[in-house]
Amino acid sequence: MKSEADQQPGLRERKKARTRASIREHALRLFREQGYDATTVDQIAEAADVSPSTFFRYYPTKEDVVLQDDVDVLAIGSFHSQPAELSIVAAFRAAAKDAFTSLSDADLATFQETSSLIFTVPELRARAMDEYSRTINVIAEAAARRSGRDPNDFAVRNVAGAIVGVIMAATMPWTDWVEKSQPTHMFDRIDAALAHLEAGLPL
Amino acid sequence: MKSEADQQPGLRERKKARTRASIREHALRLFREQGYDATTVDQIAEAADVSPSTFFRYYPTKEDVVLQDDVDVLAIGSFHSQPAELSIVAAFRAAAKDAFTSLSDADLATFQETSSLIFTVPELRARAMDEYSRTINVIAEAAARRSGRDPNDFAVRNVAGAIVGVIMAATMPWTDWVEKSQPTHMFDRIDAALAHLEAGLPL
DNA sequence: CACTAATTGACAGTTACTCTCAATCGGTGT
DNA sequence: ACACCGATTGAGAGTAACTGTCAATTAGTG
Numbered sequence: 058m059k060s061e062a063d064q065q066p067g068l069r070e071r072k073k074a075r076t077r078a079s080i081r082e083h084a085l086r087l088f089r090e091q092g093y094d095a096t097t098v099d100q101i102a103e104a105a106d107v108s109p110s111t112f113f114r115y116y117p118t119k120e121d122v123v124l125q126d127d128v129d130v131l132a133i134g135s136f137h138s139q140p141a142e143l144s145i146v147a148a149f150r151a152a153a154k155d156a157f158t159s160l161s162d163a164d165l166a167t168f169q170e171t172s173s174l175i176f177t178v179p180e181l182r183a184r185a186m187d188e189y190s191r192t193i194n195v196i197a198e199a200a201a202r203r204s205g206r207d208p209n210d211f212a213v214r215n216v217a218g219a220i221v222g223v224i225m226a227a228t229m230p231w232t233d234w235v236e237k238s239q240p241t242h243m244f245d246r247i248d249a250a251l252a253h254l255e256a257g258l259p260l
Numbered sequence: 261m262k263s264e265a266d267q268q269p270g271l272r273e274r275k276k277a278r279t280r281a282s283i284r285e286h287a288l289r290l291f292r293e294q295g296y297d298a299t300t301v302d303q304i305a306e307a308a309d310v311s312p313s314t315f316f317r318y319y320p321t322k323e324d325v326v327l328q329d330d331v332d333v334l335a336i337g338s339f340h341s342q343p344a345e346l347s348i349v350a351a352f353r354a355a356a357k358d359a360f361t362s363l364s365d366a367d368l369a370t371f372q373e374t375s376s377l378i379f380t381v382p383e384l385r386a387r388a389m390d391e392y393s394r395t396i397n398v399i400a401e402a403a404a405r406r407s408g409r410d411p412n413d414f415a416v417r418n419v420a421g422a423i424v425g426v427i428m429a430a431t432m433p434w435t436d437w438v439e440k441s442q443p444t445h446m447f448d449r450i451d452a453a454l455a456h457l458e459a460g461l462p463l
Numbered sequence: 464c465a466c467t468a469a470t471t472g473a474c475a476g477t478t479a480c481t482c483t484c485a486a487t488c489g490g491t492g493t
Numbered sequence: 494a495c496a497c498c499g500a501t502t503g504a505g506a507g508t509a510a511c512t513g514t515c516a517a518t519t520a521g522t523g
Binding site for chain 4: 464465466467468469470471472473474475476477478479480481482483484485486487488489490491492493
C-alpha cells in the first residue's frame with residue numbers, strides 16, 4: 058500500500074506522465090503534417106511507440122488528445138480569489154487574464170495549435186462547445202457563491218450564459234479569415250468581449 | 261426535364277418525404293424504447309424497411325436523425341420581418357415567439373422529445389452546441405443587416421454571442437432536476453432569458 | 464528475493480460510416 | 494403501350510474508432 062498522498066510523484070507516475078505527453082506530442086505533430094481525419098489512432102500509437110490499446114487508456118477518444126481544458130480550469134481557480142467588490146463579469150475578466158499570463162510559452166504555443174484545430178475540425182468544434190456548456194455551469198456555481206445566491210438562480214445562470222456566449226463569439230472567427238491566423242491574440246479578443254459585456258453591450 | 265420550380269411535389273418527392281419521416285419516426289421510437297446508444301442504425305433501417313445504405317442517404321449521421329433545426333431556421337426567417345424600431349434582442353425575442361407559435365402540436369411533441377434526447381446524450385449535446393455556434397453567425401449576419409453594420413463587426417457579433425449564450429443557459433437545465441421534465445415550457449424560459457438580457461442582465 | 468498490483472500489448476468483436484455497382488423505379492416523350 | 498433516362502435503392506466489401514478480455518511484463522513493498 059502507499060502511505061496516503063503521493064508526496065513525490067514516484068517513478069510510475071513520472072513514466073505515465075511522459076507517456077501521456079509523448080502521445081499528445083506525436084498526435085499533434087501528425088495532425089499538423091497530415092490533417093486530423095487522415096491520421097489514425099494506430100499511426101499515433103506507432104509514432105509514440107505504444108499499443109493502440111494504450112492510447113485509449115490515456116485518451117478515451119481521439120478527440121480528447123486535442124481537447125485539453127487547462128486554461129478554463131485555471132480561470133475558474135483564479136475567479137474565486139478575485140476581490141469581492143468586482144462585478145461577476147469584471148471578476149471573470151481578471152481571472153481570464155491571470156490564467157493566460159500564467160501559461161508558459163510552450164503551453165501557449167500548443168494552446169494556439171489546439172485552438173486552430175478546434176476551429177477547423179467540425180468534430181472537435183462540437184465537443185469544444187460541450188465544454189463551453191460545462192463552463193456555464195461552473196461559472197454559474199462560482200458566481201452564485203460570490204453573490205450568495207443559489208447556483209440555479211435564473212439570473213445568475215443567465216449572466217454565466219452571456220459570459221460564455223461572448224467568449225464563444227470572440228474566439229470563433231470561422232467566418233472568413235479563418236486561415237490567416239489572426240494577428241490579434243486570442244486573449245485580447247476575449248478581454249475585449251468581456252469589456253463590451255461589462256459595459257452593457259452598447260451598439 | 262421539369263419545367264422549373266415544382267409546383268406540386270410529384271410522386272417521387274412525396275415518396276422521399278414519406279421515407280424520411282418514416283425513418284425519423286421509427287428511430288425516435290426505438291431511441292425511446294431502448295435508448296440512443298443501444299439502438300443501431302441497422303435496427304432503424306430494418307424497422308423503417310429500408311436498407312442501411314438508404315438510411316445514410318437521408319441522414320448523413322445517426323445524430324442527424326435527432327438534430328433537426330426547424331425551429332431556429334423559422335426564428336431567423338421571422339427575425340428579418342420584425343419592425344426596425346425594435347432592438348436586436350427584442351426583435352429576436354419576438355421572432356422566437358413567432359417560431360414557437362407556428363409549430364403544430366405534433367411538431368411540438370417531437371421537439372420536446374428531441375430536446376430531452378439532446379440533453380441526455382453527450383454525443384448529441386456536443387453537436388447541438390455546434391449548431392448554436394452556427395446560429396451565432398446567422399444572428400450576427402441578420403443583426404448586421406438590420407443595423408446597417410458589417411457582419412464581422414465586433415460589437416454585433418458580441419451581441420449575437422450573448423443572445424445564444426443566454427439561450428444556452430436557459431435551455432440547458434442538466435444540473436440537478438434534469439429528469440423531472442420541467443413544468444415550465446422551453447419557450448417560456450427562452451423568453452425570460454431574452455427579456456433579462458434585454459434589461460441589461462441585472463442581478 | 465518473492466509477492467502484489469498496476470500497466471501494458473495482443474487480439475477479437477462491434478458499430479458507424481464510405482464506396483462501388485448493379486437493379487429498379489418514376490417521369491417524360493413517342 | 495412502350496422505350497428511354499436519370500434518380501433512387503440495395504447489396505456487399507472495406508475502413509476506422511472504439512470496447513472487452515486475458516496473459517505478460519513491470520514498478521513498488523516486505
